[in-house]
Amino acid sequence: MNTGRDLAAIRERKPLVHQITNFVVMNETANATLALGALPVMAHAVQEVEEMASAASALVLNIGTLSDEWVEAMVLAGHAANRAGAPVVLDPVGAGATAYRTETSRNLLEELEIAVMRGNYAELATLAGHKAEIRGVEAVGGRGGPELAREAARTLGCVAAVTGPVDHVSDGERVVAIANGHELLATVTGTGCMSTAITGCFLAVRPDDPLEAAAEALVAFGVAGEEAAKKAKKPGSFHVALYDALYDLDPKKLDSRAKVA
Numbered sequence: 001m002n003t004g005r006d007l008a009a010i011r012e013r014k015p016l017v018h019q020i021t022n023f024v025v026m027n028e029t030a031n032a033t034l035a036l037g038a039l040p041v042m043a044h045a046v047q048e049v050e051e052m053a054s055a056a057s058a059l060v061l062n063i064g065t066l067s068d069e070w071v072e073a074m075v076l077a078g079h080a081a082n083r084a085g086a087p088v089v090l091d092p093v094g095a096g097a098t099a100y101r102t103e104t105s106r107n108l109l110e111e112l113e114i115a116v117m118r119g120n121y122a123e124l125a126t127l128a129g130h131k132a133e134i135r136g137v138e139a140v141g142g143r144g145g146p147e148l149a150r151e152a153a154r155t156l157g158c159v160a161a162v163t164g165p166v167d168h169v170s171d172g173e174r175v176v177a178i179a180n181g182h183e184l185l186a187t188v189t190g191t192g193c194m195s196t197a198i199t200g201c202f203l204a205v206r207p208d209d210p211l212e213a214a215a216e217a218l219v220a221f222g223v224a225g226e227e228a229a230k231k232a233k234k235p236g237s238f239h240v241a242l243y244d245a246l247y248d249l250d251p252k253k254l255d256s257r258a259k260v261a
Helices: 003-013 026-036 049-055 068-084 099-111 121-127 146-156 183-187 191-205 210-231 235-248 251-257
Strands: 016-020 039-041 058-062 088-091 116-120 133-135 138-140 159-163 167-170 175-178
Touching: 003 026, 003 191, 003 210, 003 251, 016 026, 016 049, 016 068, 016 191, 026 039, 026 191, 026 235, 049 068, 058 068, 058 191, 068 088, 068 099, 088 099, 088 191, 099 121, 116 121, 116 191, 116 210, 121 146, 121 159, 146 159, 146 167, 146 175, 159 191, 159 210, 167 210, 175 210, 183 210, 183 235, 191 210, 191 235, 210 235, 210 251
Parallel strands: 016 039, 016 058, 058 088, 088 116, 116 159
Antiparallel strands: 133 138, 159 167, 167 175
């Protein structure tokens, strides 16, 4: 991987990352995108999503707060991104918790060409056809692993990024394990969604290799979490420190911090 090189490319090119995401995390994912060095736009109106997605370097779809109008916007934007050659990352927030979320995730996978799906163990296991416990939008009880990541990628037809204490990213053959991160990331709402947004940023400069882009994004976000935890010991201060840590990531040193197998 060349995480540092691709982070430098993000900061040099400042790619536009179009995000149709949920009300809970709009501010967080926009700030995380900016702090990393890319440009966010949070557009979900059906009247403009095709035009915006066509102009963007990547599209992030996040189903955290669904409505039929937003699903329509995601489909329109996804087709526009596919036509323009912009990679699409899907975050199936809460898939498995309700039929609506699960069916929407599967419909988006069927309708669109998805480059990367980033989710927790329960979301990806559900979509891969396994039983998993999810409470609201949080996975309960189970853990991901290389086998789940590989099977999900093969079943879903895209790169699968399964995040947890150790993240696993697979294209159905190769599996990359990333051990960067800190337990405080689990105490702040939206950090999973932020990692999806960061995945969109790396995809914007590595559209040809979604496996590498997804793994690099999780390395960068994990290292930022480690740095933020050095300065903050509780969720509130950690939240603020995380943006600072993303902003302060050093491309020249980032690869040396990667815990990748």
